[in-house]
Amino acid sequence: xxxxxxxxxxxxxxxxxxxxxxxxxxxxxxxxxxxxxxxxxxxxxxxxxxxxxxxxxxxxxxxxxxxxxxxxxxxxxxxxxxxxxxxxxxxxxxxxxxxxxxxxxxxxxxxxxxxxxxxxxxxxxxxxxxxxxxxxxxxxxxxxxxxxxxxxxxxxxxxxxxxxxxxxxxxxxxxxxxxxxxxxxxxxxxxxxxxxxxxxxxxxxxxxxxxxxxxxxxxxxxxxxxxxxxxxxxxxxxxxxxxxxxxxxxxxxxxxxxxxxxxxxxxxxxxxxxxxxxxxxxxxxxxxxxxxxxxxxxxxxxxxxxxxxxxx
Amino acid sequence: xxxxxxxxxxxxxxxxxxxxxxxxxxxxxxxxxxxxxxxxxxxxxxxxxxxxxxxxxxxxxxxxxxxxxxxxxxxxxxxxxxxxxxxxxxxxxxxxxxxxxxxxxxxxxxxxxxxxxxxxxxxxxxxxxxxxxxxxxxxxxxxxxxxxxxxxxxxxxxxxxxxxxxxxxxxxxxxxxxxxxxxxxxxxxxxxxxxxxxxxxxxxxxxxxxxxxxxxxxxxxxxxxxxxxxxxxxxxxxxxxxxxxxxxxxxxxxxxxxxxxxxxxxxxxxxxxxxxxxxxxxxxxxxxxxxxxxxxxxxxxxxxxxxxxxxxxxxxxxxxxxxxxxxxxxxxxxxxxxxxxxxx
Ligand SMILES: Nc1ncnc2c1ncn2[C@@H]1O[C@H](COP(=O)(O)OP(=O)(O)OP(=O)(O)O)[C@@H](O)[C@H]1O
Ligand code: SF4
Ligand SMILES: [Mg+2]
Numbered sequence: 001x002x003x004x005x006x007x008x009x010x011x012x013x014x015x016x017x018x019x020x021x022x023x024x025x026x027x028x029x030x031x032x033x034x035x036x037x038x039x040x041x042x043x044x045x046x047x048x049x050x051x052x053x054x055x056x057x058x059x060x061x062x063x064x065x066x067x068x069x070x071x072x073x074x075x076x077x078x079x080x081x082x083x084x085x086x087x088x089x090x091x092x093x094x095x096x097x098x099x100x101x102x103x104x105x106x107x108x109x110x111x112x113x114x115x116x117x118x119x120x121x122x123x124x125x126x127x128x129x130x131x132x133x134x135x136x137x138x139x140x141x142x143x144x145x146x147x148x149x150x151x152x153x154x155x156x157x158x159x160x161x162x163x164x165x166x167x168x169x170x171x172x173x174x175x176x177x178x179x180x181x182x183x184x185x186x187x188x189x190x191x192x193x194x195x196x197x198x199x200x201x202x203x204x205x206x207x208x209x210x211x212x213x214x215x216x217x218x219x220x221x222x223x224x225x226x227x228x229x230x231x232x233x234x235x236x237x238x239x240x241x242x243x244x245x246x247x248x249x250x251x252x253x254x255x256x257x258x259x260x261x262x263x264x265x266x267x268x269x270x271x272x273x274x275x276x277x278x279x280x281x282x283x284x285x286x287x288x289x290x291x292x293x294x295x296x297x298x299x300x301x302x303x304x305x306x307x308x309x310x311x312x
Numbered sequence: 313x314x315x316x317x318x319x320x321x322x323x324x325x326x327x328x329x330x331x332x333x334x335x336x337x338x339x340x341x342x343x344x345x346x347x348x349x350x351x352x353x354x355x356x357x358x359x360x361x362x363x364x365x366x367x368x369x370x371x372x373x374x375x376x377x378x379x380x381x382x383x384x385x386x387x388x389x390x391x392x393x394x395x396x397x398x399x400x401x402x403x404x405x406x407x408x409x410x411x412x413x414x415x416x417x418x419x420x421x422x423x424x425x426x427x428x429x430x431x432x433x434x435x436x437x438x439x440x441x442x443x444x445x446x447x448x449x450x451x452x453x454x455x456x457x458x459x460x461x462x463x464x465x466x467x468x469x470x471x472x473x474x475x476x477x478x479x480x481x482x483x484x485x486x487x488x489x490x491x492x493x494x495x496x497x498x499x500x501x502x503x504x505x506x507x508x509x510x511x512x513x514x515x516x517x518x519x520x521x522x523x524x525x526x527x528x529x530x531x532x533x534x535x536x537x538x539x540x541x542x543x544x545x546x547x548x549x550x551x552x553x554x555x556x557x558x559x560x561x562x563x564x565x566x567x568x569x570x571x572x573x574x575x576x577x578x579x580x581x582x583x584x585x586x587x588x589x590x591x592x593x594x595x596x597x598x599x600x601x602x603x604x605x606x607x608x609x610x611x612x613x614x615x616x617x618x619x620x621x622x623x624x625x626x627x628x629x630x631x632x633x634x635x636x637x638x639x640x641x642x643x644x645x646x647x648x649x650x651x652x653x654x655x656x
Contacts, residue, residue: 207423214435215407304470
C-alpha cells in the first residue's frame with residue numbers, strides 16, 4: 001500500500017512537470033504580454049518592466065527559475081491583477097469559494113444520481129424508468145453554459161425572478177443554488193445512468209439469491225448487498241467527475257460572476273498574468289492528482305478484490 | 313432414531329405442485345403437477361436432465377421464484393403449514409432458518425465485497441438477536457464443523473481469498489448455522505473437482521446424521537445420488553416420472569427414461585463395462601410440449617395412447633412408482649392387441 005502511494009506520488013510529480021512545462025510554453029506562445037494590454041507603455045518602460053520580472057531572458061531559463069522557485073515553495077507574485085501580491089495568497093483567498101461550489105455540486109450529483117439510479121433500476125421497464133432515462137440523457141448531452149443560460153433566463157430573469165443572477169462575496173446561501181445545480185447536473189445524470197445499469201447487474205447476481213435465501217429483508221438486500229457492488233463502477237467515474245467539476249467551474253464562475261479561483265484563472269489568462277496562470281495550473285493539477293489517488297484508495301476500500309500493491 | 317418420527321407425518325409434503333413461467337412467447341409449464349413426501353433425516357435425490365424443472369421446484373419451496381415464474385397450483389406443506397400461503401415476514405422467517413439452500417456455483421454465490429464472517433454472521437442475525445461476540449463464536453464453530461481450518465482468520469477473509477471447495481464449505485456453514493430442518497442443495501458439487509466433491513458429500517452426510525436433518529439433493533450425477541440419497545425422484549419435463557427408494561431406482565428401474573439415464577452413466581461396478589449410451593433425441597421444447605407423455609418422442613416403447621394422454625402413476629413395492637402406460641395392464645394389452653391386428 002505504502003509502496004503504491006509512493007509510486008503514484010512520483011508519477012504525479014512527473015505529470016506536474018510535464019503540465020507546467022507545456023503550460024509555460026503555450027502561455028508564452030500566445031501573442032501579447034502582461035504589459036501590453038491597457039495603455040501601451042513606452043519602449044523603455046516596457047524593457048525596464050520585463051527586466052524587473054526577468055521576462056527578457058531565454059524561455060528555458062525563465063522556466064527553470066520558476067521551477068526552482070516553486071520547489072522552494074515560492075509561487076511568485078502577481079504582475080498585474082493584484083500587483084506584487086504573492087500568488088499563493090491570492091489562490092488561498094479564491095479557492096475556498098470554488099471548493100464550496102464544487103463540493104455542493106458534487107454532493108448533489110452523487111446523492112441525487114445514486115438515488116435516481118437505484119430508483120430507476122427498481123422501476124425498470126416502467127414509465128418512471130423511461131422518464132428518468134430521457135431526463136438523464138438530456139442532462140448528459142447539454143453543455144454547461146447552455147444549461148446555465150436557460151436556468152438564468154427561467155429563474156433569475158424573464159420568467160421568474162426568484163434567484164439572483166450574480167453571486168458575489170456577500171451573496172446569501174440561496175444564490176449558490178443555480179450555480180451548484182448547473183455544475184452538478186451533468187455528473188448527476190451520468191451517475192444516475194451508471195448506477196441504474198450497475199444496480200441492475202448487481203441485482204441479477206447469484207449472491208443476491210443467496211442473500212434472499214438467508215432470509216434477509218429487501219432493504220438489506222438492496223442497500224447492503226446490491227448497492228455496494230453497484231457503486232464500484234460509479235466510483236471509478238468520480239475521478240473524471242472531479243476534473244469535470246473543476247473545468248466546469250471555470251465556466252460557471254464566469255457566467256454567475258462568482259469570485260472563485262476558476263473565474264480568476266480565466267481572467268489571468270486574458271490578462272497574461274504569467275505567475276498566476278502558472279501557479280493556478282500547478283495548484284489545480286496537484287489537486288486533481290491528489291483527489292484521483294484518494295478515489296483509487298476509496299475504490300480499494302469498497303472492493304476488496306483490488307490489490308493496489310499488485311497493480312502498482 | 314426418533315420413535316415418534318414415524319407417526320409425526322412428513323416434514324415436507326409437496327402435492328400436485330404446478331409452476332409456470334409466463335414469458336412473452338407463451339406459458340412454460342416448468343413444474344407440471346409433482347407430489348412427494350420427505351421425512352426428517354431422509355435424503356431425496358432429484359435427478360433429470362437440464363431444464364426438467366429441478367431448480368424451479370426447489371426455488372418454489374423457498375419462495376425464490378423470479379418473475380415471470382409463478383406457482384399456479386398445488387400445495388407445499390412444511391411441518392403442517394402451507395408455505396404458499398405465507399406472508400412476506402413468514403417467508404423470511406422460514407428462509408435460512410427452517411429451510412436453507414446451497415447453490416451450484418460457490419464462486420458467485422458469496423458477495424465479493426463482504427468478509428466471510430460478515431456473511432455468516434448475517435445469516436444468524438437475520439433470525440435471532442445475538443451479540444457480535446456470540447455470533448463470531450458460532451460462526452467459528454460452524455466453520456470448524458465444515459472442516460475449515462483456522463476459522464478465526466477465515467472470518468476476516470474475503471471470498472476471493474478462498475478456493476472453490478472452501479467457498480462451498482462456507483456456503484454450507486452459512487446454510488446450516490440456524491440449524492434448519494431441511495437443506496436444499498442445488499447441484500452443490502457440480503463446479504468442484506472430484507476429490508473435493510467426495511469431501512463435501514461426506515460432510516453433508518455427517519451433518520445430516522448428527523442433526524437428523526432432511527436434504528433435497530438436486531443433481532445430474534447419478535453416482536452422487538447412489539452415495540448419499542435414501543430416495544430418488546426422476547424428473548422429466550416438469551413431471552416426476554419415477555420415484556422410489558434408491559436401490560429400487562438403481563437395480564429395478566421401471567420407466568424408460570430412468571433406464572436411459574442409468575444406461576448413460578458408465579458403471580464402475582459393472583463387469584461388462586457397458587458403453588456410455590446417451591439418450592436419443594433432444595429434450596422437450598418446454599414452450600410446446602407434446603400432448604400425452606412428454607417422453608414419447610424419444611421413447612422406444614411409445615404406444616398410441618402415449619401420444620394422447622399423460623400416464624397415471626403405477627405403484628410397485630415400497631413406495632416405488634412410475635408414470636408410464638406400459639404398467640397399466642389393460643391399456644398395455646389393448647395396445648399390443650391393436651399392434652397385432654394388421655397381421656391377422
Ligand atoms: N426465468 C425464466 N423464464 C422462463 N422460463 C424459465 C425461467 N427459468 C426457468 N425456466 C423454465 O423452467 C424450466 C426448468 O428450469 P430449471 O432451472 O428448473 O431446470 P433444471 O432442471 O434445474 O436444469 P439444470 O439442470 O440445467 O439446472 C426450463 O426448461 C425453462 O424453460
Ligand atoms: S408412457 Fe409411453 S412414451 Fe411415455 S415412457 Fe411410457 S411407454 Fe414411453
Ligand atoms: Mg438447475
